[in-house]
Amino acid sequence: MPIDINEILASARGRQFDLFSDHVHPQWTRVLRTIGFNRNYVGAEGPHLIDAEGRRYLDFMSGWGVFNFGRNHPTIKQTIKDVIASDFPGWIAFDAPILAGELAKELQQRVPNELERTYFCNSGTEAVEAALKFARYATKKPGYVHLKKAFHGLTNGALSANGDDSFRAGFEPFLPGGRMIAFNDLDALERELASGDVGAFIFEPIQGKGINIPDENYFQEAERLCKKYGTLMIADEIQTGLGRTGKFVAYEWEGIDPDIVLFSKALSGGYIPVGAVLMKKWIYESVYSSMERAMVHATTFSMGNLAMAAGLASLTVLDDENLIERSRIMGEKFKVGLKALQGKYELIHEVRGRGLMLGVEFGKPKSLGLKTGWKLIHKMDQNLFPQAVVIPLFDDHRILSQVAGHAIDVVKFLPPLIVTDEDLKWFLDGFEAVMKNLHKFPGPVWEVLKKLSKHAMTARSREQSKNPS
Ligand SMILES: Cc1ncc(COP(=O)(O)O)c(C=O)c1O
Secondary structure, three states: OOOOHHHHHHHHOOOHHHHHHHHOOHHHHHHHHHHOOOOOEEEEEEOEEEEOOOOEEEEOOHHHHOOOOOEOOHHHHHHHHHHHHHOOOOOOOOOOOHHHHHHHHHHHHHOOOOOOEEEEEOOHHHHHHHHHHHHHHHHOOOEEEEEOOOOOOOOHHHHHOOOOHHHHOOOOOOOOOEEEEOOOOHHHHHHHHOOOOEEEEEEOOOEOOOOEOOOOOHHHHHHHHHHHHOOEEEEEOOOOOOOOOOOOOHHHHOOOOOOEEEEOHHHHOOOOOOEEEEEOHHHHHHHOOOOOOOOOOOOOOOOOHHHHHHHHHHHHHHHHOOHHHHHHHHHHHHHHHHHHHHHHOOOEEEEEEEOOEEEEEEOOOOOHHHHHHHHHHHHHOOOOOOHHHHHHHHHHHOEEOEEOOOOOOEEEEOOOOOOOHHHHHHHHHHHHHHHHHHOOOOOHHHHHHHHHHHHHHHHHHHHHHHOOO
16 A cells, blocks of 8 residues: 555644654654754755745755755655666675766766775764774774764764763773863874874864864875874865865865865755765775675665665756855855945854854854853853844744854854845844844843753752752
């Protein structure tokens, strides 16, 4: 009997939060309800989501960086339909998938350096796992250096390279050999590499948690040190790649030559999970050194036809619509707009990022009233202040954005690269209105923050009384 997916969607609509809470993830449902993100979306188009009442939302979060090309891009959608309609066989396992060969070739042509081999997988964290394994095997050095605030995914190896206690705590022991150092600290890097047993230095060219950008020459110097001590550079481009920062890969801004480069997220065109690990030939040849070792690292669902086709279509859209340049141009307009507001609103301390990966950092204000509010809220809870931006942006202006990490006052924006001038105006008008309200102290925004802080404190003490250790 055929199933009617539209009927399933229609009959569950409006009940999805109860359904999800009962059967999937009740804590996440509580979060969504607390911050008022429990909406009833029924459609999507480009940078917009559409709810059951036909209202449009501006998506400046892009599903954590998946929708570089917008939602439901017609070219990508059609390509996937064509693959399904063709009945072309996939996952034969004992075969050489045509589309994998094509996608690897296209990726290799687009990166600025020589990365002649590709390993495909299904997600970002899986790409990181492969890279750490390959670096360890190829160099015969078990150590790896990673950065504070780094985010590379949450499986065991990737978590071992994470740079934030809020993700790590309680999941020890990690993969042995990890050394965490501060971003932009070259002395610390040299100290660790000099031990001689470090096979990999893994980094995001721009850190997603906090939108931290490298100091000038940091990565060039890091490259010199890695070469000197025989350490491989792993560039995690899972969020920054595929045009996000106004280059195909963000390490092009640095002019470096990493040994292993990771893609995922936008490469799926927002349809099918995919991950890709590009590497120098000698690394591949070291891991897959013989026919006996041809399956020494593999995964069942890699190189699926739909994922490979989505990747090929995504790269075509990137080229045809000139989206790398567009990311640079629209990113510049966006940054100029945000910087103009920085001059007007004292809580805005910095606007930073590249292309369409931007963050706004808030900081302690000078005026007395605001300073009182700032101190009070931060004393109650280190995580809450940015919600005073994200929640009203969503509630009052229907703009989706995200807090950029734990215990930092940074809000982050990842609009699709196809964003228009009208979308930017929608955003900047909304953001300015939010800033205006936020700069009124006392005022309703601060009252909401106080309420949220109290709520969080009560939840924390409830947790502590349940787990006193
Ligand atoms: C830079 C970076 N690396 C790795 C990952 C992990 O990817 P995934 O969530 O697909 O496992 C992410 C996810 O946000 C990321 O931003």
